[in-house]
Amino acid sequence: MLKRLAVLFAMVAAMVALVGVGPAAAAGPAVLGGGSGIIVGGEAMCTLTTIGHDGAGRLVGITAGHCGEPGMAITSSHNEEAGIVGHMVSKSTQWDYAVIEFNPAKVVPVNRVGGVTITGIGAPANFPDIVCKEGLRTGNTCGITWGDLVQTNETWTQMCVIEGDSGSPVVRGTTLVGMVNAYVGFACIGPELGTNIDVIMADINARGGVGAGYRPI
Template sequence: MLRRLSLIFAALVVIAATLGVGTATAAPPRAVLGGGSGIVLDDMYECTLTTIGHDNGGRLVGITAGHCGDAGWSVAPEADPDAGVVGRVAVSNSDYDYGIIEFDPAKVTPVDTIGQVTITDIGMPAQFPAVACKQGRTTGHTCGVVYGDVLQTQETWTQMCVVEGDSGSPVVVGTTLVAMVNAYVGVACLGPELGTNMLPIIENINATGGVGAGFRPI
């Protein structure tokens, strides 16, 4: 009887080896994202995340420049390509040039500090002669004097260095997010840089409702 059982066990071992036994694989680590992180939209367009937080629906959302992508486009972290798609553009607003990204909370770890920029709150536009700084995926951390809303168009002009790929970068005074990078005038890094003020963006998001309404940073 014992010999018969041993033969049956041996046969089962052979069958298992032939068919293969599945092994557990660990899920990839969550991508760390915050204001200043590089993001890739639709697998080809590189921009910068302005900020990340939650809306009044409890969703994990981020803000970036609207010209970076259309609604439905995929979003992946530039610094962690193995993470794959971690979110999608939910809203793209051309009037204020902002985009709202809804992230998968199972794939993203939100943080308030990227590089040399920390975001603790959202505040009033900066005025001359304040110094503002930004963190961008292309030119990193740069600072410059603030000229203010030169054309009264809800855009703050500064002398920070920005180039392509820095679109969406958070513009901060201290740890207060005051604007996002949208464009520059003239020659890259000679400026001036144009950043849409954050309070009008937040007001528009709240008035529109849906994804992003009630946004609060991490």
């Protein structure tokens, strides 16, 4: 009798184990917008500036050019299980931006991430405008605009940024006016330096191809 019970228990345990075995649930798509953290080429941690569609209807985004090179895969820092969600397709060393083409089956685009909402693209901020950014490393920070360096098409602000915030959207209200590219001196002490978004858009349109005719979500 004891042997029969032991065999019966073993059979029940095996059946329970089999019931619990099945294919792993597929990871959902990555939710991405201006301010989302991205991983470029499996290594570089950066921030997405904006996401939307170009004139051909492709789902595209922008980040800082120094984050990687064309051809590199893009994954979401908050949903790596989604796998590769896009690839960097082009970059500008002069203006330090890069264009990303996303797989629409892998991405849910949004216009709000954290404390930043993007409803449109506008002219550069000027002193004493207050601008804000949403970044992978330091989240939502704001600061005064020191000025637009017309000769370089860049703007200095007093927002806190560190490594990983590269590419962060710079907004005045809900208008995208620039991207974070660097800081001067010491992180979160020295001024932030970023490229004006109107210059980036003009360059993308002049080049043509992926990204031309871009409009944010």
